[in-house]
Amino acid sequence: MSLHLPRRTFLKGVGAAMALPMLEAMTPTQTWAATTTAPNRMLFVFFPNGAIMSDWTPKSEGTDFALPPTMEPLAKVKSKLCVLSGLAQENADAKGDGGGDHARSASAFLTGAHPVKTGGADIRVGQSVDQVAAEKIGKQTRLPSLEIGTEGGRNAGECDSGYSCAYSNNISWRTASTPMSKEINPRLVFRRLFGDSENLEERRRRERARRSVLDLVAEDATRLQKKLGQTDRRKLDEYFSSVRELEQRIERSQAETARIPKPDYPEPTGVPQDVDEHVKQMFDLLVLALQTDSTRIATYMLANEGSNRSYPMVGVNDGHHHLSHHQNKPDWIAQLKKIDLYFMTRFAGFLEKLDSIREGEGTLLDHSMIVYGSAIADGNAHSHRDLPIILAGGGNGSITGNRHIVYPRETPMNNLFLSLLDRMNAGVEKLGDSSGRLDKLS
C-alpha cells in the first residue's frame, strides 16, 4: 500500500500542536529525488599510474564476488559498494598525439574529453562531471565544490611529453579551459570549510566589505575586456566567473543566520611532512566537509598523474611512476601492489568513517556516491580501457551495493557520470563522449 498524504493536510486533521514523527506514508516510495531528508553527495577519489589489474578485478561477477587482494581492506564496507569493470576513457588515447598518456588520462578522467596537446597555448579539454554538478546545484551549500590533493604542481620541466602540467595536476575542470586548482594544505582546507575563528559580526563586516570590493573590480574588468583580443578576453572570463562565484557565496553566507558549524577536530597546522599523515588528514577533511554539509561535491587527487613519489611507509622506496612501467618484472609488480594496497587501505578507512556517522535513517556513506579509480588500467601498457573503478555508497538508496558489475568493454565512463548526475538532480543529456546512461546501478 502506498498512500501519500500531504503533510499539511495531515496536520490539520490531527491538530497542529503535536510534534509528530514523519510517517512512512508521507515518504514517497520513488527514490532519489529530494525525498529523504538527507542530501546526496558525489565524490571522486583519483589515484595515478594505474593499478595491477590481476589483483584488482574480482574473479566473479554479481553479488557473490570475493574481494581480490587489492580490495581486501574494503571488507567492512563491501556491502555498500560496487566494483565496475569494463569502463573506458577512450579520449585518453593518443589519437595521433603521440606520448603523454599520463597527462591525457588525468584530464580525461572526469571529462571524457580529449585534451589539446599543448605546452601552454590553447589549453582545452572539457568540463568535468563534478563541475557540471557544482554549476547546477552547488549553490545549495556554502562551497559549491571542493578540490583537494596531496601534491602541488610539479614545478619544472614538462609534465608529460609536451603537455602542460595543468593536464596532469588537475582532474576538475570548471570550463574546458580552466582547471580548478586544488588545495593541498590541510590547514587551508580546514579554514576554507570552517572559516577563521571570527565571530558572526566580524564575518558580516568582512563579507560586506568584500562585496563592495568585488562590485568595484567587476566594473574594472568589464571595461578592460572591451579593449582586449579573443584569447585575452577568454582569460579575463576566468576572472569574471571567479568573482561571480565569490559573490554568490557571500550571498548564501549572508542568508545563513547561524555560525559556520565548528567541527570537533583540531585545526591542522600545515602540510604534514609525512605523506601518510597528509593522505589521512585530507580524507578526514572530506568527512568533515560532508558531515557539516559544507559541500556535496568533491574531488581528491591522492597524487598527481605521473607522480613519481615513493611510499617508504609500505616499503616502496622507488618512484611510483618509474615502477608503473614495470615491464612485467615480478619485483616491480610486487612493489606496485603495495602502493595499490596502501591507497586502498586509506580509502577503506575513509569509507568506514563515513559509514560510522549516522544521518537520518542511514549513514553518510548511504547518502553518498564515491567514485574511486584511475584513467589508466595497467601502467605498463597505458591502457585506458577496463579501468579500475569502484563506486561506493548508496546514493540515497539509488544504488545497490555488494556487486561486481561487468559492462561491455569500452563502455564510456561518462555514462556512469550521467547516471550519477541524475542522482544529484543535476542531470544533463550528454557529457564528453557519453553514449547514454549506465544501467544496472539501482
Added chain:
Amino acid sequence: MHVTVVCRACGAKFKVDAKHAGRRGRCPQPDCSGTYVVPSSAPTAPSLPPLPRTPSARTPARSRPAKKSVAKTAKWWIAAGGTALALAVVAAIAPWFNGNASTGGGVTLLPSLAVAQEPTQPPPFETHARPFFQKHCVECHGTEEPAAGISFAAFRDETSMLKQRKLFERALDLIQQGVMPPADAAQPTDAEKEPLLTYLNHALFYVDCSGPVDPGRVTIRRLNRAEYNNTIRDLVGVDFQPAADFPADDVGYGFDNIGDVLSLPPLLMEKYLDAAEGVARAAITAVDLDHPPIAATTADNLIRGPSAHDADEAVVIVSQGFVGAEFQAPVAGEYLIRVRAGGQRAGSELPKLELRVDDRAVRTFNVEAQERAHKDHEQRVTMNRGRHRVAAAFTNDFYDAKKKQDRNLLVSRIEVAGPLTVDPSSVSEFQRAFLANRPSAEMTLNVAVRNNLRPFLKRAFRRPVSESELDRLVEFVREEMEQGQSFDAAMQLTLQGVLVSPHFLYRVETDRNPEDPTDTHPLNDFELASRLSYFLWSSMPDEQLFALAERNELHRDEILEAEVRRMLADPKSQALVDNFAEQWLQLRILNDLRPDPEMFPEFSPDLRADMQQETKRLFAHILQQDRSLLDCLDAKYTFVNERLAKHYGIPGITGNEFREVSLAGTPRAGLLTHASVMTMTSNPNRTSPVKRGKWIMEVILNTPPPPPPPNVPELEAAKAAAGLTFRQQLELHRQNASCASCHRVMDELGFGLENFDPIGRYRESDGSTPLDVTGELPGGDAFAGSQELAGVLKQKQTEFAKCLADKLLTYALGRGLEYYDRCTVNRIAEAAQGRQLKFSALVTAIVKCEAFRMRRGETIAPSP
C-alpha cells in the same frame, strides 16, 4: 652617422642610423602607426648580397659551404634523433637564409620593419613530397583504418598539409630520426629522403629573416606567485610573502610565468581577496581621528594589584596598591586616558591617584569625588604603537585609628580613547604617502582621494591612470564613508580593491587592433618597463623605469642597454636565479625526490637544500660577475658549506655559510657534477644514465628526446641471462631500432657521469662492479668521464647558446616560442656568442629583439 627622420603621420622627429638609408621603418611613437623611409643623405648602406631566385641558381661557391654545414650538422642531429628541429633545421634551410640574419652586432633599426626580400622559389609539394608520401606512408596511413588515425590521403597539397602544421612537424621529426617509416617497412633511400626533408623544412619552418619580424603575441599574464610577492613588496613595502598559500602556478614550456597557462580559478580569487585584506591591514593602520575609538575596561576586568579588592561595581584599593588595564595602541600618537574613580576620605589629604603608563607615573590626581559619585580623571599621553599597561595607583594610604576612618581609593573604569593624533614618523612610508591628504576644510574629499591615489595607482597598474578611473574610486570612497566607514578605513578598502583589480593582477598590454595579426606595433614605454622589470626582477618597475617611460625614452637602444646593466646589478636580479635558473635547470624537481633512505641515510632535507643552493650560487655568480655562461659547463670552482663539502670530501670547510672553493685537483667541474643535477637525474636507488643524458639534451642542448613509444618493449635483458650490468642491459635495449635512435645519444651522455652516485658522491666503482665511464656520440665524439664529456659539450657552444637564448626568451616573453621566432633566437645566440656568452650579452640581445619590444594583433582561430 645619423639622419633625421620626420614621421608624416604624427610629425615626430627622431634620428636613425644612416646605414639604413632607403629602408622602411615604423614610427617609434607608441600611438603612431606611421611608416617612413630613411632618407639617403648619407653614404648608402652596403647592400645585402643578392639572393638567388631559386636554389638551382646558387653559385657553386656559395652553396657548397652551406651544403657542407647541412651535412655535418644534420648528421649529428639525425643520428642524435632528438626533436632537433631548431638546430637541424637551421642548417638544413641555410640556403634560404639571407644575409641579414646575421646582423649580430645588435644594432637594429628598431622599431623598424626591414625591407622584405623577394622570397626564393620554394620546392614544390608535387615533386618533393607527394611521391614520398605515396611510396612510403599511405600503405599504413591510408584511408582505411589509418594507423594512429592519421591518413595521408587527406593531404593533397601544401595548403591542406599546413592546416596540420603540428602533425607535420612531428612527421619531419620522425622521418629525420629514421623512426618512420618503421624498421619493418621498406626503407627510403637517402636520395628519396632528401627532397622530402628539404621540402618539409622549407614548408614548415622557412622564415625570411630579412623580412619583417613577426613579434608574436603574448597572452595577458596573471602575476604568478613569485611576481605577486615581489610586486606587493615593492608596491606596498610589505614583505611577508602573501602568496605562500596560493595554489601552485601551472607550468608550460618549462616555466611558470606563461600567460596561456596561468589561470584564475575561484580558489585563487578567494586567496587574492584574503591576501589583499592581509596586505591592507599590514600596510595601513586605519584610524578614525574624528571619532576616536574608546577601549574601556570595567571593574570586573581591571587587573588587580596588591590590596585591591572587589567593591560594589568598582575595585577598592585599601592600602598602597593599584589597578590596571592593558591597551593595544594601533599606532604611535596621542591618546586620552580616563580613569573613573572616587575616594573614601580620612585625614587631611584627599586620596591620591597616580596615573601610570607602563609603570611610569604620568600625573597625580587628588580625588575629590566621593565613593558613591565617581568622576572621570583625564590625561592626554603619547604612546608608541603596541601593548601598554595603564594603571591607577593609590599612593597615600592613611588610617585614622582614633576616628576609625580609612582613606581608600575606588576605581570603577579605565578608558583609553584614541588615537587623537597620529605621530607621522611612526606610520609606514607607504601609509604616509597613501594617506597624505585628508578631507578637511581646505580640501574636499574628491581632491584628497585623487591626490592620494593618482601616484599610487600609476605604480599599482604600472601605467598612467585616467581621471575617469579616479572618479570611480572617489565615488567608492564616498559610498563607503556614507556607510559609516572612516576615511582611513574607506581608503584601506580601496587599497584592497586595487589589489584585486584585473589591472593589478594581470599584466595588460593593449593593441589598437587586437584582432588584426598584421598590425605589428611597438609596446608603449610603460608596457616595455613592465616587460623589463618582470623579466629581470619578477616584479614591478621601479621609479627610474617609470620616469624613463614617462619621458618616452625607455625604448631607445642606449637607454635599454644602460637599464639592463643597472637592473642586473640590482639585488632584485636574484629573481632570475630563483625563478629562471631554478626552472631552466629543473632544480625544483629535487623537492619531490626521496633517495632510498636505507641506501642513503646521509641524505636529508638540509642536504637537498644545500645541493640546490650550490647550483643557484654558481648561476648567481655568473650573473653578478657577468661571466660567460660556459662556466656552467666546466667551472673549476663552486660554492659549498660544511655539509656539502663533507658530502664532496672537500676538507677544511666549517659552518653553514656557502663560500667559493676551487675544484682544482678534484674530479668535479661545472653543473654536470653538481650533486643537485646528479641526484635529480637518478632513481631513488641507482643512477640513471638515461635520465642524465635526457637532462643534458633538454637543459644544455635544447633537443629533448621524444617520449618513448607506448608499450615499451621488454628489455631484452630480462630474457637474457641475469648478471648483466645496467650498461649492458641498456646496450641490449638499443638493439631495438625504435629505441636506438634516441638512446644512442641519451645513454652515452649519461655513461660519462657514472662516476657520480645517486646522491652525487664521487665513486670509482658501483659496489663491486668497476665502472665504464666511456661514451661515444654518433658522429664520433668520444669521451671518458665527466671532464671530457664537458669538453665535448663545450664544443657545442652554438647549440648551448641557442638553447639559452630559447629558454631565456621563453621566460622573458611568457609565451611558448613559435617557428617564426627562430630568426630571433639565432640572432640572440649569435650576439651573445660574439660577447663570450656573457650573461648580460644574452639579456641585452633579448631585450632589444622585436619579440620583446613589439606585439601584434591576434590571429583569430575558428571556434572549435
